[in-house]
Amino acid sequence: MTSAIERIDFHGLPALRLQTATGAQAVVSLFGAQVLSWTPPGGGERLYLSPTAVLDASAPIRGGVPVCFPQFADQGSLPKHGFARTATWTVETERSSKEYALVTLGLADSDATRTRWPHAFHAELSILIEDSRLELELEVENTGSAALEFTAALHSYLAVREVEESRLEGLHGYHYSDKTDADRVKRDSGDVLLVEAETDRIYRDVKRPLLLREYDRSLGINADGFTDVVVWNPWLERSAALPDLPADGFRHMLCVEAAAAHAPVRLAAGETWWGRQTLVAL
Ligand code: TA6
Numbered sequence: 001m002t003s004a005i006e007r008i009d010f011h012g013l014p015a016l017r018l019q020t021a022t023g024a025q026a027v028v029s030l031f032g033a034q035v036l037s038w039t040p041p042g043g044g045e046r047l048y049l050s051p052t053a054v055l056d057a058s059a060p061i062r063g064g065v066p067v068c069f070p071q072f073a074d075q076g077s078l079p080k081h082g083f084a085r086t087a088t089w090t091v092e093t094e095r096s097s098k099e100y101a102l103v104t105l106g107l108a109d110s111d112a113t114r115t116r117w118p119h120a121f122h123a124e125l126s127i128l129i130e131d132s133r134l135e136l137e138l139e140v141e142n143t144g145s146a147a148l149e150f151t152a153a154l155h156s157y158l159a160v161r162e163v164e165e166s167r168l169e170g171l172h173g174y175h176y177s178d179k180t181d182a183d184r185v186k187r188d189s190g191d192v193l194l195v196e197a198e199t200d201r202i203y204r205d206v207k208r209p210l211l212l213r214e215y216d217r218s219l220g221i222n223a224d225g226f227t228d229v230v231v232w233n234p235w236l237e238r239s240a241a242l243p244d245l246p247a248d249g250f251r252h253m254l255c256v257e258a259a260a261a262h263a264p265v266r267l268a269a270g271e272t273w274w275g276r277q278t279l280v281a282l
Contacts, residue, residue, distance in 0.1 A: 003096035005103060010036060011055045016091070018101035024129045026101075029064075031057045033089040033105040033125040036064040040132040040281035046219060048159040048253035050245050060085045062244040063157045063253070065136060065277075067125055070117055070150035072230075072261040078116055081155070084123065087113075092124065100130035108143070120144030132281040139274040142267040149266045153230060153259035154277045158221075160214055163233060163251050168193040170210035170221075171229065176201040177262075195254060198235035202228055204262045211282075212256065218282040225275030226258035 003020045010027055015036070018026045023041035028034065038047050049063035060066060060081070068081040079086070089105035096102065104126045109119060120143040128135040142148050160166045169192050177183045179200035188203070192213075206229045210221040223229070232255040234242060239250045258277035265273050 003098060003101050005094045005096055005101055013055050013057065016094075016103055018096070018103060018127070018129050020096070020101055020129055020131075021098045022131060024101075024131065026127065026129050026134065028103060028105070028127055029061065030091070030105065031088050032061060032085040033067050033107065034061055034064045034085065035127055035134070035136065036061065038129065038134045038279070040134075044217065044281070045159050046134070046279065046281055048157040048249075050249055052244050052246055052249075054244055057086075057088070059244070062242070065157070066155040067138060068151075068153040068155050068257075068259075069123060069138070069140070070119075070121070070148075070152065072151035072153050072259055075151055075261065082150075082152075083113060083116060089125070093126075100128060102126065102128045119146075119148040121148065134279045135276060136278075137274055137276040139272060140265075140267065141272040142269055145269050147266060147268050149264040151259075151261050151264050152226075152275065153257045153261060154226070154275075155230075155255060155257045156277060156279070157253045157255050158212060158219060158279075160212070160252060160254050163195050163254050165215065166195065166254060167213045168195075168210060168231065168254070168256065169213065170208045171203055171206065171231075174203045174206055174229075176203040193231065195231075195233045198238055199231055199233045201231045202259065202261050203231070204228055210256065212254070220278075220280035220282055221256055222278045222280075223258035223276065224278075225273070226260050226277065227263070228259040228261050230255065230257035230259045230261060232257070
């Protein structure tokens with residue numbers, strides 16, 4: 001196998017397939033700049049894509065790695081999680097060698113974005129696969145003449161065989177706001193996070209890498225630039241309100257998101273910010 005980047009049609013969505021000579025693969029939709037699939041060498045899908053996800057560009061795609069920008073969740077007046085996940089991005093760079101494949105997608109302000117959010121910006125999402133690693137980097141430049149503020153996240157849906165049997169390590173001691181309990185701020189006191197009920201937490205100022213352990217495989221999760229980690233699983237009742245998630249879908253996913261959610265990022269005119277999430281299959 002050689003490294004390659006090819007344009008494909010993913011169930012009707014224009015997309016790119018990245019592959020490396022060592023057998024890693026990823027699929028990235030231009031709608032939303034959303035990574036929909038990532039398989040490290042040796043196989044085993046690591047991202048969850050709902051089998052009932054809407055794939056006709058009429059709604060956000062449930063699964064993979066949605067890009068939330070310039071608003072995380074409902075923390076403002078924009079549509080939930082901002083407009084980047086429902087915008088069509090353009091391909092700016094494609095590069096591959098024996099070891100890696102890299103694409104950069106871009107999104108700039110337009111009449112449509114400025115009516116909702118009156119700022120000039122240029123955003124880039126770079127997607128790199130190399131060996132057992134997926135690296136996603138979101139860069140935002142303020143191309144206008146006034147300061148702007150945004151919140152953002154890489155809303156990664158990690159595939160797990162059985163969420164109740166998975167253990168997320170590394171959040172011990174950090175404070176989080178608990179969205180399932182009126183945003184109360186709590187301190188994580190467990191050695192591991194076990195998801196056994198609806199979970200929706202924003203952990204602040206997380207400085208350690210995390211490890212998601214399953215039966216016979218693990219995933220290292222690291223972030224730079226993003227200060228927060230969001231952990232989300234809708235569980236049974238919330239799932240019922242999500243038409244694009246099957247009844248047992250929540251059992252096979254856990255969102256562990258790199259986020260700038262607790263405090264907005266402020267960019268003066270001409271400034272650039274970047275944040276990265278790295279997943280390593282172990
Ligand atoms: O990141 C967690 C969260 O904000 C949850 O509160 C939950 O609603 C989730 O995102 C999914 O949002 P969506 O708009 O994609 O259904």
